[in-house]
Amino acid sequence: MGRVSRAAWIYIAAVVIAAASVVAPRLSDRPLSRSWWIALGVLMLLFLICDSTPTPLAARQAAWSPSSSATLAAVVLLGPLGAALVGAVSVMSLRRRTLLAERVFNGGMYAVSGFAAGRANFPAIIWPFAAAAAAHVLVNQGLIWGVLQVTRHDGRAPRRIQLESSLPLLVASDLGYAALGLVIAALWTVIGPFAAALVLVPLFVARWAMGQFAEQQRAYGATMAALCQAVETKDFYTRGHSERVSRGSGMIARQIGMRADRAEAIMFAGMLHDVGKLGVPTKVLQKTGPLTEEEFAAIQLHPMRGLEIVREIGFLNEALAGIMHHHERIDGTGYPMGFAGDEIPEFARVIAVADAFDSMTSTRSYREARRMNEAINELRKGAGSQFDPVLVEAFIAALHRDGWRLPERAAAPADRQTVTAQDHDDPTAPLRVVESY
Numbered sequence: 413m414g415r416v417s418r419a420a421w422i423y424i425a426a427v428v429i430a431a432a433s434v435v436a437p438r439l440s441d442r443p444l445s446r447s448w449w450i451a452l453g454v455l456m457l458l459f460l461i462c463d464s465t466p467t468p469l470a471a472r473q474a475a476w477s478p479s480s481s482a483t484l485a486a487v488v489l490l491g492p493l494g495a496a497l498v499g500a501v502s503v504m505s506l507r508r509r510t511l512l513a514e515r516v517f518n519g520g521m522y523a524v525s526g527f528a529a530g531r532a533n534f535p536a537i538i539w540p541f542a543a544a545a546a547a548h549v550l551v552n553q554g555l556i557w558g559v560l561q562v563t564r565h566d567g568r569a570p571r572r573i574q575l576e577s578s579l580p581l582l583v584a585s586d587l588g589y590a591a592l593g594l595v596i597a598a599l600w601t602v603i604g605p606f607a608a609a610l611v612l613v614p615l616f617v618a619r620w621a622m623g624q625f626a627e628q629q630r631a632y633g634a635t636m637a638a639l640c641q642a643v644e645t646k647d648f649y650t651r652g653h654s655e656r657v658s659r660g661s662g663m664i665a666r667q668i669g670m671r672a673d674r675a676e677a678i679m680f681a682g683m684l685h686d687v688g689k690l691g692v693p694t695k696v697l698q699k700t701g702p703l704t705e706e707e708f709a710a711i712q713l714h715p716m717r718g719l720e721i722v723r724e725i726g727f728l729n730e731a732l733a734g735i736m737h738h739h740e741r742i743d744g745t746g747y748p749m750g751f752a753g754d755e756i757p758e759f760a761r762v763i764a765v766a767d768a769f770d771s772m773t774s775t776r777s778y779r780e781a782r783r784m785n786e787a788i789n790e791l792r793k794g795a796g797s798q799f800d801p802v803l804v805e806a807f808i809a810a811l812h813r814d815g816w817r818l819p820e821r822a823a824a825p826a827d828r829q830t831v832t833a834q835d836h837d838d839p840t841a842p843l844r845v846v847e848s849y
Contacts (some may be wrong), residue, residue: 484593492530499526645731658682660766688718736757
């Protein structure tokens with residue numbers, strides 16, 4: 413209960429009231445036949461079976477089930493009221509560790525979307541069913557989008573972006589498997605209620621396929637986490653840095669209206685932007701005292717090393733450009749390629765802002781962490797020379813919107829000396845670019 417904001421509760425209440433307003437008046441419209449109630453009970457049971465065994469999405473805080481097939485079968489067999497009642501049974505789902513708020517919202521959401529589907533009536537059967545399926549999916553996903561908006565300030569932006577990026581797949585899947593609802597209705601006229609049991613096989617095959625996809629996505633996440641952990645083992649003063657840069661990059665992406673799939677990709681890039689440090693000698697990363705030109709050149713090569721390490725990971729796509737070029741500068745004095753202005757890929761320009769801000773607000777051996785307002789001022793000073801000014805202002809706006817959790821001071825291991833070399837991500841450090849190595 414405490415995990416749900418007041419705004420979310422108001423939104424949930426509005427959805428439930430809408431569901432009650434379309435169901436309650438129609439229950440007393442006319443007497444319903446015994447066969448109608450039998451069909452309703454069977455389809456409710458089918459809905460519960462599907463809804464109680466969902467497939468977790470990669471974002472983990474949401475899951476998908478093919479339960480819409482039962483709702484859309486009810487559209488054909490029982491009409492708007494039956495479809496709404498079948499959807500409302502989601503309140504009784506047997507999912508484990510489900511919050512009361514989630515149960516109530518799901519029940520109201522499925523009832524409203526089922527009723528909307530049932531109201532999509534046309535004189536034929538195929539076209540009306542297609543319209544009903546479209547209405548169900550659009551209302552369903554629209555209500556989910558709404559709850560995402562009212563919970564956008566809950567501090568879990570990365571997982572919100574992952575969920576938003578899954579919505580197109582969910583829409584396509586729901587439209588495809590909604591056709592099974594028509595199959596159920598057609599078979600019902602031949603074999604009766606047994607039709608519901610017959611379609612459980614394709615429904616659970618669909619569930620298995622979605623599960624495989626989600627498992628693949630989680631494997632991608634585990635791979636990136638392992639790479640980041642390896643980097644942080646070599647460079648202990650940057651522990652948590654990759655995760656924070658990933659979060660900051662996602663905040664900027666949302667602020668500038670980047671598509672959800674690109675926002676997720678840029679978070680991957682932020683997570684892996686320093687993976688090239690695995691190719692930098694440990695003695696250089698952990699050196700006490702200033703770096704020689706050769707040692708700094710080795711660090712300067714880490715964006716290209718990072719590209720070499722992850723370029724074969726196919727799902728990264730545009731994220732690779734962010735990893736390669738996040739140390740370029742708008743004035744063309746950055747590295748590794750000396751790109752300027754719009755020559756620098758958008759992903760790299762976004763990561764550069766988040767990277768510098770986290771560096772400044774993190775404690776280093778040679779200085780204490782800067783305050784957020786000081787770091788913001790430094791970003792603005794560098795706007796137009798080091799950073800894209802539009803993205804700087806977008807990040808500042810996102811900070812005011814979402815806030816920022818400052819990192820705890822990293823304690824050096826007892827068997828290591830204190831690092832005194834300046835962090836090359838710190839924009840207040842003197843600019844130093846080595847031409848060759």
